[in-house]
Amino acid sequence: MARDINADRVRLALFVTQSGWRRLRTCLMVHPWFPWRSTAVPVPSRLLFAPHDLRTGDPTRASEFYAGRFAFAGKVVLTDGASPFEMEPPSREWAEELMSFSWLRHMQAASTAIARANARALVSDWIAMRGHRLPVASSPEIMARRVINWLTQSPLLLQDADPSFHRRFIRSLTSQVRMLASIGADARDGRPRLMCALALSFASLCMADQTRLMKLAQKRLAEELERQVLADGGHASRNPGLLVEVLLDLLPLRQCFGARHMPPPPALLNAIDRMMPMLRFFRHVDGAFAHFNGMGPTPADWLATVLAYDDARGRPLSNAPYSGYHRLEAAGTVLIADTGAPPPMPLSHEAHAGCLSFEMSAGRNRIVVNCGMPATAREEWRAVARQTAAHSTATVEDTSSCRFVSGGALMRLCGTPILEGPAELHVDRGERGGADVLRASHDGYARRLGVIHQRSWRLSPDGSRLDGEDLFRVAHGEEFSADQPAAYAIRFHLHPSVKPTRASDGHSVILKLPDGDHWAFTAPECTVVIEESIMLAASSGPRRTEQLVISGQARTAPRVEWTFVRVKTLRA
Structure with missing residues (x-):
């Protein structure tokens, strides 16, 4: 135990040191007096x-921008004739959206002379202000x-x-591409660093006279893709949403290589x-992604x-072992379960404490979800959303299965990574009576509380019944001690579309789905x-909804069996 704690402290100290060095280097590189130059990026002729x-x-957003109304990330700023870059940002998310210029696509969609002139005026304002040296704008990812x-x-x-x-x-x-070539490799690991490699790759292909940059960009891109895209296709951060975001950049990049009559890199x-x-794999039948x-x-x-670029439309995978997820599916009923450990600390800033959580849908109705x-x-809700209690799984002693950096100077320096979480997981999958059976356990509560959580799922072949079991056992020993918190x-x-009604026996709940079907828990x-x-x-x-909760003591009731079953109803 002491050896594990010391190892964690060493990992954290190393991570904090690396994070501090990256921040310092980035600040120095964007400072006006710092003599940075990248000879790999000459000013292109065109x-x-x-x-x-x-x-x-x-x-329609283009006319709002012309009127001085800039609505980003749930916040609205009225400029009253001033430049939006001179306004006090109402939130960091708003500033990031403004400084990324992703809103230019709305002006392109308008395709009017006024929209083009306004877009040029805004970009010209930003250039005149040397906007790339502003705090949010100088972030490598932005x-x-x-x-x-x-x-x-x-x-x-x-x-x-x-x-x-x-x-x-x-x-x-060109100045910004030079800066990215210098500091991109020091960006925060994960999506930010991959974004820097993608930006350099786009620039090397779209800007003339970039032979040296092209070699550098392709090398960095290959390194990041091979490291961040796992063997089963998931992202190393374990966030399903990044698949869509990254593919929205990778697919046009592949087209850019074709436009230059160059073969895309194998990576x-x-x-x-x-x-x-x-x-x-992550989609429910209604098209929504599972929330992990x-x-x-x-x-x-x-x-x-x-998905329009997906040429191999077929049955989804059932097992993503490198990403740490499993999928059970039968007759339109889908279950997606998180059976993996947290990602490595540098990639865990968005990861949740949701080990052994699951989502379930029947047809186009989602029944069980995570928050x-x-x-x-996102910053306001981050601490709540990452807790185990925000997931469809079990909590022990009202704590989470992971510990996060959650405030103070440490958070300002290195963000909000996971400090400690499940390290030893056991996953077994098989078949019993023609039904898929999945069993998994994790030790996220073992170090602090001495408890192992084990969960199993069994989905019937006709998709009308899901049997589950939660088991709590002692991590070290044969039985719970009298004073052990459990x-x-x-x-x-x-x-939110599911309407629960508690049955009179206290053990059951009837779930009414939007299409009139009924399930019983x-x-x-x-x-x-x-x-x-x-x-x-x-x-x-955010929408209000409801949750089903079973509470107990592991000493007296270590095993909990539960079932979701479709109820046959008479149709008029």
Whole structure:
């Protein structure tokens, strides 16, 4: 035990040191007096072409921007004739959206002379202010997103532009690409670092005269894709939503290589081929993604766009061992379970304490869900959404199976990674009586409370019955001691469209689905309570819902059996 604690302290100290060094280096690189230069990025003579933007735009937003109304991340700022870059940001998310220039796609969708002129004026303001040195704008990830958006929307900005703006735009773009070439490798691990490699790859293909940059960009991109895209196609952060976001950039990048009559790197093609099947793995029948490890509302339009490139439409995978997920499916009933350990500390900033949680749907009705993450105000909800109690699994002594960095100077320095979580997991999958059976256990509570949580699921061949069992046992020893804390609460968060009614026996709950079907949840010899919950990842924002809760003591009732079963109803 002491050896494990010392090892954790060493890992944390190393991670904090690396995080501090990356932040210091980034601050130095963007400081006006720092003499950074990248000889690998000469000023191009021209832009050769613009990448295709797969993200859809809303033309009505362009008129709002022209009127000085900038609505991002759930916040609205009225500029009253001033530049939006001079305004006090109402939130960091708002500032990140503004500084990334992803909103240019809405002006491109408008495709009017006024929208083009307004877009040029806003970009010109930002260049004049030396916006790339502003605190939020100098973040490597935001800089990378801005470079990609400027390249993608360059026809909008450069059509009918005067030579002076064209020169300033190219020089500013080159300056930012040089900075990314210098600091991109020091970006925070995971999505931010991959974004930097993607931005350099786009720039090397779209900007003329970039032979050296092309070699550097392809090398970095291959390294990040091979490291971050796992063998089963999941992302190393274990966030299903990143599959959609990354593919929205990888697919246009593959097209860019074709436009230059160059073969795409094998790492790029392999990553796309591995990730596409995982899109189907995480989808319920209604098209929504399961809410694990930072997943928010499913962007339906983006997902549909990506799926249009899927040439191998077939039955989803049943097992993603490298990502740590399993999928059971029978006759339209789908169960997706988290059976994996937390990602490595540098990749765990968005990861949740949801080990052995699951989601369940029947047809187009989602029944059991996790709370997920909202699309906006993520910082406000992050601490709540990451807790084990926000997932459809068991908590012991009202604690989470993971410990997070949760405040103070440490959080400001290195973010919110997971400090400690399940390390030893056992997963078995088989078949019994023609039904899929999945059993898994984790030691997330073993170090602090001496408890092992084990859960099993059995889905019937006709998809009408899901049998489950939660078992709590002593990590070291044969039985619980009299003074050992081992109170548990098993939660099943319901989708907001599910209406539960508690039966008179106290052990059962009838669940009415939107299409009129009924399911029953029952836990013999246990009291099932209906409590309030919240679904954070609803498409329209956080929504109230309800959850089924079974509470008990592991000393006296270490085994809890429960069942979801479809109830046959008479149709008129």
